[in-house]
Amino acid sequence: MDHAENFALGRWLLVLAYLTSVVGCVLGLACAVQARHAADPRHRLRWLVLASVSIGGVGIWLMHFVAMLGFSTPGMPVRYDVFRTVLSALLAVAAVFVGLLVAGSQARIGWRLLLGGLITGLAVNVMHYTGMSALRVKGGFTYDTPLVVLSVVIAVVAATAALWFAIVLNRLVLRVAAGFVMAIAVTGMHYTGMAAVRMQMDMGAPDPSGTEVFSFLFPVFVLAAIAMAVPLTAVLMAPAVEAAPKAEVAAEKALV
Incomplete structure (x- = not known):
């Protein structure tokens, strides 16, 4: 998957990146459904935090990280600004x-x-383009505006x-389907955004400063494992929302 023969994306990572996003989004939406049914505002807030970490940290940011493992400029080094990389993750979770x-x-x-959909969709874009601002290569890059706009529309x-889907539907299989839909938004936005990149490489430029992506591979995946294990454990231990009394569900619908 090359663009103007200036960089490669690693087509073999597309499926892995998408599945990573699916896991994060499905877990996050499950936490969001638990938040919807939480009677205590504090419990609802905790579920929303777990949902944000799952969707923003795993479904969006980790998907981007996995996809960027395949990014390369043949024959030239690629480095990353660690601060901006971490900032992109925090922005994704917060948004x-x-x-x-x-x-x-x-x-x-x-x-x-x-x-809410607008903000969540824009969160995908904010993370992606903040993460891309951390990229350091021998040269520079710009973006094709129509493709950037398309990436925003896809995500939103x-x-x-x-x-x-997650708010309205109580059936597990349909909520899982909603996670697949959101993962399509994340992955589709990422690769549309990458298609918008226009590289201007300079062989005579000095090697870029920063850190190689594989240098922080281990800590990222350790944190990702925790970010998935905590909400997964919480969801498995929580009562099934499908089992909620009909009167409770009817009362909830009367409030909206």
Whole structure:
């Protein structure tokens, strides 16, 4: 998957990156559903934090990290600014938290759901382009504006649809399907955004400063394992929302 013969993306990582996003999004949406059914505001807040870490940290940021493992400029080094790389992860988690908080438990397509989808979709883009700003190569790069706009639209539309599925549907299989939809948004946005990159390589430029991606591979995957294990354990130990009493569900719908 080369672009203008200046860089390669590593086509073999596409499936792995997508599956990584699926895991994070499915876990995160499961936590979001638990938040919807939580009676205690503090418990709801905890579930939303877990959902944000799962979606923002794993479904969005880790997917980007996995996909970028295949990024290379043949014959030239690639480095990363660690601060901006970490910042992109924090921005993703924070933005997803705000998006889920805004979307709330509204079961109809209203302004809260649309605004939540907009924020969550933009979170994907914020993470991606902040993460790309951490990239250091021998030369520079710009973006094709129409493809950047398309990447934003893809993320916002699919993220809104996934949030709606997660809020409205109680069946597990349908919530899992919503996770696949959101993962399509994340992965589709990433590769559309990468297609927008226009590299200007300079063989005579000095080697870029920064850290090789494989230098922080181990700590990233350790943190990712924790970010997946904690919400997974919480979801498995929580009561099934499908088992909620009908009266409770009816009362909840009356509030939205």
